[in-house]
Amino acid sequence: MTRSILIAAALLLDGNGRTLLVRKRGTAFFMQPGGKIEPGEHPIQALARELNEELGIEIAPAQAAYLGTYTAPAANEPGFEVRCELFEVTVQTPVKPAAEIxxxxxxxxxxxxxxxxxxxxxxxxxxxxxxPA
Incomplete structure (x- = not known):
């Protein structure tokens, strides 16, 4: 039985066709910004908290469009899968890597x-x- 990690992540866009990828300290993989959903926390609340902590970005829940739930093997935790609540967010503000980013x-x-x-x-x-178009 695979163990799951529940996360909220952003397909973060800059309005120029680019997306933001992050790499956590001490790891090799680039991924969407976001993080674990705390018990009792709504996914959009978790995403807003993580974007603020990790990148200094403040978003309102209405800015985020829900894209669905996705699963994949966890990049940095062998034997786990991530279950991701994915949101699309467009931002024009600069990002500042912080926390574990x-x-x-x-x-x-x-x-x-x-x-x-x-x-x-x-x-x-x-x-x-x-x-493809």
């Missing part, structure tokens, strides 16, 4: 493909964003 990069599809991507980002999120 070591690196944050705005990428287009070509740039993203050159990075070491977490399974959820690689297999579910980026294909949704960069689907």
């Amino acid at each position: 070591e690196e944050a990069v705005w990428v287009d599809l070509q740039q993203a493909q050159s990075l070491n991507l977490a399974p959820l980002t690689r297999d579910s999120v980026l294909p949704r964003l960069f689907k």
Whole structure:
């Protein structure tokens, strides 16, 4: 039986066709910003809290469009899967990596493909964003 980690994450867009990917300190994989949902916390509340803590971004719940639930093997926790409540959020404010975030990069599809991507980002999120026209 696979153990699950419940997270809220953002398909964070900048209005120029790019998305923000982050890499946590001491890890190799780039992924969507976000984090674990605390007991009793609504996913959008968790996302707003995580974006503020990790990137200095403040969002209102109405800014986030719910995209669905996605699952994938956890990138940094062997034997676990992530169950992600994914939201699309467009921001125009600068980001400042903080907390456990070591690196944050705005990428287009070509740039993203050159990075070491977490399974959820690689297999579910980026294909949704960069689907062929």
